[in-house]
Amino acid sequence: MNHPxxxxxxxxxxxxxSKWRWLHRFGSPAWMYGFSGRWAPRFAVVSAILxxxxxxxxxxxxxxDYQMGDSYRIIFIHVPSAxxxxxxxxxxxxxxxxxxxxxxxxxxITARSIAPLGAIFTFCALVxxxxxxxxxxxxxxxxxxxxxxxxxxLFLFIGYIAxxxxxxxxxxxxxxxxxxxxxxxxxxPIIHFSVEWWNTLHQGSTVTRLDGPTMDTSMLIPLLVxxxxxxxxxxxxxxxxxxSRLLEHERKTNWVREVVHG
Numbered sequence: 001m002n003h004p005x006x007x008x009x010x011x012x013x014x015x016x017x018s019k020w021r022w023l024h025r026f027g028s029p030a031w032m033y034g035f036s037g038r039w040a041p042r043f044a045v046v047s048a049i050l051x052x053x054x055x056x057x058x059x060x061x062x063x064x065d066y067q068m069g070d071s072y073r074i075i076f077i078h079v080p081s082a083x084x085x086x087x088x089x090x091x092x093x094x095x096x097x098x099x100x101x102x103x104x105x106x107x108x109i110t111a112r113s114i115a116p117l118g119a120i121f122t123f124c125a126l127v128x129x130x131x132x133x134x135x136x137x138x139x140x141x142x143x144x145x146x147x148x149x150x151x152x153x154l155f156l157f158i159g160y161i162a163x164x165x166x167x168x169x170x171x172x173x174x175x176x177x178x179x180x181x182x183x184x185x186x187x188x189p190i191i192h193f194s195v196e197w198w199n200t201l202h203q204g205s206t207v208t209r210l211d212g213p214t215m216d217t218s219m220l221i222p223l224l225v226x227x228x229x230x231x232x233x234x235x236x237x238x239x240x241x242x243x244s245r246l247l248e249h250e251r252k253t254n255w256v257r258e259v260v261h262g
Contacts (some may be wrong), residue, residue: 027104030255033246036239043236050229057222065219071135076223078128080230081121085153086188088118088234092160093185096178108174109249111181112164113241117234119157126150145194149187156184170249 025031058076065072092114099107129147130140141147160177167173190197215223250256 027106029106029109029246029250029253032106033243033255033259036243036246040236040239040243043232043239047229047232047236050225050232054222054225054229057225058219062219062222063216068136071132072219074128074132076226078125078132079223080226081128082125082150083227084230084234085118085122085125085150086191087231088114088121089153089157089181090185090188092118093181096160096174096181100175100178100182105249106246108170108178109245110238110242111178112161112174113238113245115157115161115164117237117241119154119161121234122150122154122157126154145197146191149191149194152187153184153191156180156187160184 025035054076059073062073064070092111095107095111095114098104099111126147129150133142134140160181163180164173164177167176247256247259
């Protein structure tokens with residue numbers, strides 16, 4: 001039986017290492033600062049273009065709904081906001097978990113950068129949902145399973161921010177808030193499946209259905225455009241926030257001095 005030579009084993013190890021080397025870059029504050037500076041403006045431009053297209057199609061071109069009239073148009077803000085409220089929490093929890101397990105400070109800073117934006121999206125989803133609920137249900141608020149679990153999500157974001165910033169030692173605050181973020185993930189499937197698990201006033205999904213969307217194409221296309229626009233906006237703002245927090249967190253390091261004075 002032929003055994004691989006030492007050089008062949010070394011080559012394979014080097015190959016495996018090169019495959020993962022790109023991932024290690026995301027743990028470098030200096031590299032992430034440069035990465036954020038390159039991509040945040042690009043994401044912002046794409047987001048702005050898509051917002052113009054999506055809003056024009058949704059508010060001008062799309063026809064009124066046969067039941068709700070023009071009041072349904074709030075979905076072009078409400079639905080992407082609700083989606084990003086959950087998506088941002090999931091990304092925040094993953095980043096916090098990475099920071100907790102592997103003690104990557106960039107991951108901790110990323111999670112902290114996402115939290116306020118996620119709270120804003122959640123608040124926007126609750127407000128627009130209430131405005132939509134008035135003509136649809138006849139009331140701004142009910143203790144519906146979907147609405148209540150979304151409100152809990154807002155409290156989780158606020159709790160994460162408060163807990164993270166309540167310790168003088170940043171590492172202690174990051175660890176404590178990471179545990180809260182990870183535990184809070186259990187609320188995400190509750191939000192998503194609440195309309196299926198319980199008898200609620202909130203309507204079921206009209207886009208992510210196994211048998212296909214139930215919306216008319218003239219309404220679905222601008223909604224999907226707004227989905228993408230919101231996601232690019234999210235990425236742009238998070239990268240800009242990350243960039244600022246990296247400078248603050250690493251202000252005593254040589255690379256920050258070079259950035260500031262160079």
